[in-house]
Every structure is written in structure tokens, then in C-alpha cells.
Amino acid sequence: MPSPKVDPVVLSDEERSVLAGWSRRRKTSQALALRSRIVLRCADGGTIGEVAEAVGVSRNMVSKWRSRFLAERLDGLSDEPRPGRPRTITDDDIEQVITKTLESTPGEDTHWSTRSMASATGMSQSAVSRIWRAFGLKPHAIETWKLSTDPLFVDKVRDVVGLYMSPPENALVLAVDEKSQMQAIDRTAPILPVMPTTPARMTHDYVRHGTTSLFAALDLSSGSVIAQHYRRHRHQEFLRFLKLIDAAVPKDLDLHLVLDNYATHKTPKVKEWLIRHPRFHLHFTPTSSSWLNLVERWFAELTNRKLRRSAHRSVTELEADVRAWINTWNEDPKPFVWTKTADQILDTLAAYCQRITDSRH
Structure with a gap:
């Protein structure tokens, strides 16, 4: 039986220009480039079967991205956010860790460790470690320095x-x-x-x-x-x-x-x-x-x-x-x-x- 009638894909000049650019640019992700070519072929009057054969994908894929484009236009070609665990560490939590690291010490200790910071903030040690790495903080490390006071x-x-x-x-x-x-x-x-697998070794004393x-x-x-x-x-x-x-x-x-x-x-x-x-x-x-x-x-x-x-x-x-x-x-x-x-x-x-x-x- 004949295929059902589908709405035609009509592109504005701006949309056609953007899609053409996406389909040609080397740095555009391959998935986005493929979706752009599907929409352009559909806009040129090709049927779902013709476009699928020309682009080298399944009819279902052509139908999916054709429909997504008609519903959401250019925004519909981007991947939708995937479901996953919601974020548990807020920006305020990160700020708290950074502020404590830079502006305070844990009691009588001279510097924070991941364990003491995790205890003080209620986070895990791995979360504290990730935050410190992201911001280049190394509370355990210290370097020596001295500026000359020579008047000349x-x-x-x-x-x-x-x-x-x-x-x-x-x-x-x-x-x-x-x-x-x-x-x-x-x-x-x-x-x-x-x-092999063992460096040179010498006694510490x-x-x-x-x-x-x-x-x-x-x-x-x-x-x-x-x-x-x-x-x-x-x-x-x-x-x-x-x-x-x-x-x-x-x-x-x-x-x-x-x-x-x-x-x-x-x-x-x-x-x-x-x-x-x-x-x-x-x-x-x-x-x-x-x-x-x-x-x-x-x-x-x-x-x-x-x-x-x-x-x-x-x-x-x-x-x-x-x-x-x-x-x-x-x-x-x-x-x-x-x-x-x-x-x-x-x-x-x-x-x-x-x-x-x-x-x-």
C-alpha cells in the first residue's frame, strides 16, 4: 500500500546555509554531519527510501531525524541529554572546599588532607580530590623560596x-x-x-x-x-x-x-x-x-x-x-x-x- 503523506521539509536560506556548513566541516561531529545531510536530501524532495539509500542509513533513521527537524528545526539535530544520576555536588559545595583549603587549616594540623576535608565538608575523599585537581590545589606540597634583600x-x-x-x-x-x-x-x-622491572636499589643508611x-x-x-x-x-x-x-x-x-x-x-x-x-x-x-x-x-x-x-x-x-x-x-x-x-x-x-x-x- 502507498506510503502515508509526509509534510515537506522546507528550509529557510539561513537553515540551508547552517546545514551545509555542518555537513562539510571536518571538525563537526560525524553524527551531526550525517543528520545534516539527511535533512538537506529531504529538503531537495527525496522520499524517505531515496534519502536512506543515498546517505547509506536505514529508513527509520531518516524518518527519525526528518521528524525531529520538522518539530524543533536546527535544535532538534543535537543529541538530547541522556538520563543519569543527578548532580549531587553544587557550586556552593565546591566553593566551600576551595575557601577552606585556601583560607583555613584543620585544627592543629598545618594543612588539609582529603580525609580531613571530607570530614569537615561531608563529602567523599574522592570528591575532594577531584575538586583539588580541577583547581590545581596541592595542600600537601610546599616549595622553598627567598627574595634577596640586597640593596644593590x-x-x-x-x-x-x-x-x-x-x-x-x-x-x-x-x-x-x-x-x-x-x-x-x-x-x-x-x-x-x-x-628487568626493578630499579637499582641502595640502603637508606x-x-x-x-x-x-x-x-x-x-x-x-x-x-x-x-x-x-x-x-x-x-x-x-x-x-x-x-x-x-x-x-x-x-x-x-x-x-x-x-x-x-x-x-x-x-x-x-x-x-x-x-x-x-x-x-x-x-x-x-x-x-x-x-x-x-x-x-x-x-x-x-x-x-x-x-x-x-x-x-x-x-x-x-x-x-x-x-x-x-x-x-x-x-x-x-x-x-x-x-x-x-x-x-x-x-x-x-x-x-x-x-x-x-x-x-x-
């Missing part, structure tokens, strides 16, 4: 960064510091090697066998290092290291040394020696600003690649091991390139100071 902070930053980014001609820039109190420590049991100090001067242009171990850390050792640098660097080069404000760098004996050796120029980093001395970056390499996972039964063994590592480094040195200008550093610090001022802490 700006001038010193500009001086040191200027050396890094535009070194003087016919001169060598050296970042100098001491890694003091390097411990020769041995584990109470042998370190177990890496195995150790035996100390003495300490040494490593004086190092990092050449910013090449990345090579002048280094020497000393058992003590006084101005006498610093003077001996300056003499070592003087002997190692060609006499026709000026020497610009970036140093921290340690007292041994400024004793009368050191100043007298510097007067007699005018090619040495000392540039001091601001107080509490070790991050500005590039040799600290090299010390981090030494720690991560050699010291952290090694064991030594004597100071002599430690010094020999570190010396061998430095010799290998100097065979193929890697310079550290400073990229931030003094203005960028100062702008970042100014913005941070403004943030902590606005937070009223």
Missing part, C-alpha cells in the same frame, strides 16, 4: 647578566664557587644493579668517611671547568685556587669572575692579591641569589650524574672519582647558555612581589 640587587643583576649575555672582548668570564662539605659516604650494603670541598670555575664560552679539591674552606684555599686560575689561563686575557658573597672572597689578603693581579675582576651576585651563578648549574650536573648514586670508602677515593668525572666532562664540555635578559628577570620578580603583596600574606 638590581645593579648586581644587570652586571652579572650583562657579563653572561655580552662578555667583554679579550677576556674570559668564569663562574666561580665552592661545593663545600662533599661527603665520602659508603652504603652499609652493596648497591643492587638495575634488573650509610657510613661517613670524611668531607672535602671542590672549588670550581666554569668557563661560560666553552663549558670547560677548572677545578681543585681542598680539605678546608678558608681564604687561604680560595687564594690558592685564584693562583691556579691565573696559571691556567693565558696571560693576555682579562679574567672576570662571578662570585657569591661568601666572606672568604673578601678578606684583606684576597684584596691585596687582587691589587697585585689587575687582570682579575670580581663580580658579586646579590645575596640569596645563588641561581644567578651558572656554576651552580654545573654542580647540579655533578650531583645528579655522579655523586647522588655513588659510594666511596675514603675522601681520597671520592676526590679521585670526581676528578675523573671532571676530566671526562672537559674532553667534551657543554656550555650553559643564559637566555633571560636582566629586564625580563626583574619584571618577573616584580610581578611575583606584586602577587604576594596582593595576597596579604
Whole structure:
């Protein structure tokens, strides 16, 4: 028997334009693009059977989306909300968790845990955890920080960064510091090697066998290092290291040394020696600003690649091991390139100071 009469699909110019766009756009969901093509075919006069065959879907699907469009127009082509469990955590609940996290502590504890916050708000621990993750809150974590109070902070930053980014001609820039109190420590049991599915393992306890100090001067242009171990850390050792640098660097080069404000760098004996050796120029980093001395970056390499996972039964063994590592480094040195200008550093610090001022802490 003949099919029942169906209402024709008549599109306005705006609807046809929107549907055509939906059907062609790559980022439109495939389901929406298919429904748009069904409606466009129906609007062009095709029967339900013809449209189903042309688009490659069932007659029931064509009939469903044709009817939905006639009833609700463009809005009818979107998926209807699916039934599910109603939301149990309101915006006010979320605000309560965030406010408590940022503005209070749980009794005598120093910070909230998911358990204590769940108890205080009546939520589950998983709900508290989801809220904290969504807003990037980590009450359990803490980081250290310190701002320099050096009255000449700006001038010193500009001086040191200027050396890094535009070194003087016919001169060598050296970042100098001491890694003091390097411990020769041995584990109470042998370190177990890496195995499939098992990382290397070592005991948490150790035996100390003495300490040494490593004086190092990092050449910013090449990345090579002048280094020497000393058992003590006084101005006498610093003077001996300056003499070592003087002997190692060609006499026709000026020497610009970036140093921290340690007292041994400024004793009368050191100043007298510097007067007699005018090619040495000392540039001091601001107080509490070790991050500005590039040799600290090299010390981090030494720690991560050699010291952290090694064991030594004597100071002599430690010094020999570190010396061998430095010799290998100097065979193929890697310079550290400073990229931030003094203005960028100062702008970042100014913005941070403004943030902590606005937070009223």
C-alpha cells in the first residue's frame, strides 16, 4: 500500500546555509554531519527510501531525524541529554572546599588532607580530590623560596647578566664557587644493579668517611671547568685556587669572575692579591641569589650524574672519582647558555612581589 503523506521539509536560506556548513566541516561531529545531510536530501524532495539509500542509513533513521527537524528545526539535530544520576555536588559545595583549603587549616594540623576535608565538608575523599585537581590545589606540597634583600640587587643583576649575555672582548668570564662539605659516604650494603622491572636499589643508611670541598670555575664560552679539591674552606684555599686560575689561563686575557658573597672572597689578603693581579675582576651576585651563578648549574650536573648514586670508602677515593668525572666532562664540555635578559628577570620578580603583596600574606 502507498506510503502515508509526509509534510515537506522546507528550509529557510539561513537553515540551508547552517546545514551545509555542518555537513562539510571536518571538525563537526560525524553524527551531526550525517543528520545534516539527511535533512538537506529531504529538503531537495527525496522520499524517505531515496534519502536512506543515498546517505547509506536505514529508513527509520531518516524518518527519525526528518521528524525531529520538522518539530524543533536546527535544535532538534543535537543529541538530547541522556538520563543519569543527578548532580549531587553544587557550586556552593565546591566553593566551600576551595575557601577552606585556601583560607583555613584543620585544627592543629598545618594543612588539609582529603580525609580531613571530607570530614569537615561531608563529602567523599574522592570528591575532594577531584575538586583539588580541577583547581590545581596541592595542600600537601610546599616549595622553598627567598627574595634577596640586597640593596644593590638590581645593579648586581644587570652586571652579572650583562657579563653572561655580552662578555667583554679579550677576556674570559668564569663562574666561580665552592661545593663545600662533599661527603665520602659508603652504603652499609652493596648497591643492587638495575634488573628487568626493578630499579637499582641502595640502603637508606650509610657510613661517613670524611668531607672535602671542590672549588670550581666554569668557563661560560666553552663549558670547560677548572677545578681543585681542598680539605678546608678558608681564604687561604680560595687564594690558592685564584693562583691556579691565573696559571691556567693565558696571560693576555682579562679574567672576570662571578662570585657569591661568601666572606672568604673578601678578606684583606684576597684584596691585596687582587691589587697585585689587575687582570682579575670580581663580580658579586646579590645575596640569596645563588641561581644567578651558572656554576651552580654545573654542580647540579655533578650531583645528579655522579655523586647522588655513588659510594666511596675514603675522601681520597671520592676526590679521585670526581676528578675523573671532571676530566671526562672537559674532553667534551657543554656550555650553559643564559637566555633571560636582566629586564625580563626583574619584571618577573616584580610581578611575583606584586602577587604576594596582593595576597596579604
